[in-house]
Amino acid sequence: NFNFFPFLLFSPPHPQEKADPQKTAFLLRKAWTLYSVTPLYGFRRARLRDYARLLGAFIAAEKQKGLAVEVGVELDIKVALSSLPDIRGSELDQAALLVQLSSRSRASSRNSEDKPVWSGWFCSVFGDDLFENVPEHFTCLPLFLSHGAESYTSLVGSWFQKTFDCCFRRLAISPLNLSWMVAMWAGCKLDRATSAVELVFSVPRLAQPLDISYAIHPEDAQALWDTVQKTPGEITQEEVDIFMDCLYAHFHRHFKIHLSAAKLVKVSTAVASAHCDGIVKILNSQYLPGVLMLLTELAISQIQ
Amino acid sequence: HLATSLPLPSERDHLRPRIDLVVFMIDIRSKYSLKNVETSLAYVDASYFLGKVCFLVTGVGRKNDCSIETNSICKLGEAYCSPVLFCELELEGVRVATAQRLVRMLGICAGHIPGVSALSFVSLMRKSNDD
Numbered sequence: 001n002f003n004f005f006p007f008l009l010f011s012p013p014h015p016q017e018k019a020d021p022q023k024t025a026f027l028l029r030k031a032w033t034l035y036s037v038t039p040l041y042g043f044r045r046a047r048l049r050d051y052a053r054l055l056g057a058f059i060a061a062e063k064q065k066g067l068a069v070e071v072g073v074e075l076d077i078k079v080a081l082s083s084l085p086d087i088r089g090s091e092l093d094q095a096a097l098l099v100q101l102s103s104r105s106r107a108s109s110r111n112s113e114d115k116p117v118w119s120g121w122f123c124s125v126f127g128d129d130l131f132e133n134v135p136e137h138f139t140c141l142p143l144f145l146s147h148g149a150e151s152y153t154s155l156v157g158s159w160f161q162k163t164f165d166c167c168f169r170r171l172a173i174s175p176l177n178l179s180w181m182v183a184m185w186a187g188c189k190l191d192r193a194t195s196a197v198e199l200v201f202s203v204p205r206l207a208q209p210l211d212i213s214y215a216i217h218p219e220d221a222q223a224l225w226d227t228v229q230k231t232p233g234e235i236t237q238e239e240v241d242i243f244m245d246c247l248y249a250h251f252h253r254h255f256k257i258h259l260s261a262a263k264l265v266k267v268s269t270a271v272a273s274a275h276c277d278g279i280v281k282i283l284n285s286q287y288l289p290g291v292l293m294l295l296t297e298l299a300i301s302q303i304q
Numbered sequence: 305h306l307a308t309s310l311p312l313p314s315e316r317d318h319l320r321p322r323i324d325l326v327v328f329m330i331d332i333r334s335k336y337s338l339k340n341v342e343t344s345l346a347y348v349d350a351s352y353f354l355g356k357v358c359f360l361v362t363g364v365g366r367k368n369d370c371s372i373e374t375n376s377i378c379k380l381g382e383a384y385c386s387p388v389l390f391c392e393l394e395l396e397g398v399r400v401a402t403a404q405r406l407v408r409m410l411g412i413c414a415g416h417i418p419g420v421s422a423l424s425f426v427s428l429m430r431k432s433n434d435d
């Protein structure tokens with residue numbers, strides 16, 4: 001299933017209270033690694049404290065076994081699980097779930113603060129439409145984002161997989177989906193057009209790998225998108241193709257290189273940036289729901 | 305005979321044997337290859353589209369590398385009344401099977417199989433796709 005949004009409403013369809021920017025600030029400007037997660041079986045929101053305790057014990061036990069995550073310094077890992085009620089699309093979505101790992105060095109004084117070492121969160125933004133007929137006792141939070149050492153991600157992932165019988169898979173982003181993202185995000189109206197729109201291509205089959213970076217002034221990109229998009233709030237594959245073809249043609253005129261023959265690996269805009277390995281950075285709180293909605297859809301597509 | 309695009313150079317027209325089948329190769333990882341094929345299609349005589357043209361889409365093994373929507377390619381096949389085959393050249397088994405399939409199609413197009421014409425074969429393929 002290569003293409004799953006022939007039409008996409010970028011602005012969330014239901015009017016919703018704006019998420020408190022204070023609470024969601026920590027989500028911005030961090031590189032999050034993406035995973036798709038199958039529905040969790042037997043997850044109960046009321047038991048978050050218990051789960052935090054169990055996960056903490058699991059991590060401690062794994063470290064005892066010799067799967068050390070930090071060499072040298074003895075660290076106690078504290079686990080906190082919390083809900084993020086503001087991060088959801090509609091009432092049918094489950095509220096997001098945040099997992100935070102923090103450390104306190106045993107050697108330091110009692111007054112020292114816990115240092116955050118890893119965070120990960122599960123969410124679903126307008127994922128309800130695609131999760132029809134989900135049996136009872138299953139909680140759907142198809143998108144997982146992690147930030148921090150891969151070893152911790154692996155530990156947390158293993159515990160969730162064992163406890164809730166779910167499956168995590170790295171979420172890769174194809175060049176086709178990256179071009180959707182850059183077209184959508186470059187067209188977003190922002191208070192101030194800050195950073196350039198950048199596309200990074202990797203050229204295949206060369207003795208030495210070659211990356212080409214193509215930067216476009218944000219206002220030019222917005223102007224181009226405005227001429228292409230016919231209906232505000234709706235985007236079609238044809239419009240994305242035209243947008244990209246214009247960018248390719250412009251580049252070819254100047255450099256005689258066909259970017260359409262290279263692989264699009266990363267896109268950056270003032271709204272967000274995304275890499276084909278499934279790593280995103282969200283830079284703008286206003287468009288956070290829109291970005292998460294897109295990523296949720298990508299995750300669900302990988303699960304189905 | 306392999307060519308990167310059409311039309312073929314006219315200097316060699318008189319040396320060239322009859323062409324029985326044209327296979328347009330599209331790499332799903334390269335938008336450029338689709339554009340190239342679309343431009344080249346204009347140089348093919350209309351009579352070839354009665355079963356002597358097919359589209360071969362390569363690189364389908366890696367879903368995460370695709371730059372072209374498969375729907376666009378299927379629409380292209382429908383527009384030109386020609387079958388679309390999907391394969392992954394990097395897998396030997398698939399490569400060999402696809403080659404054998406193409407050779408069989410070529411045999412039909414060249415008129416080597418009695419009772420089966422290129423046109424009847426392609427409408428047979430179209431019927432089975434619709435089912």
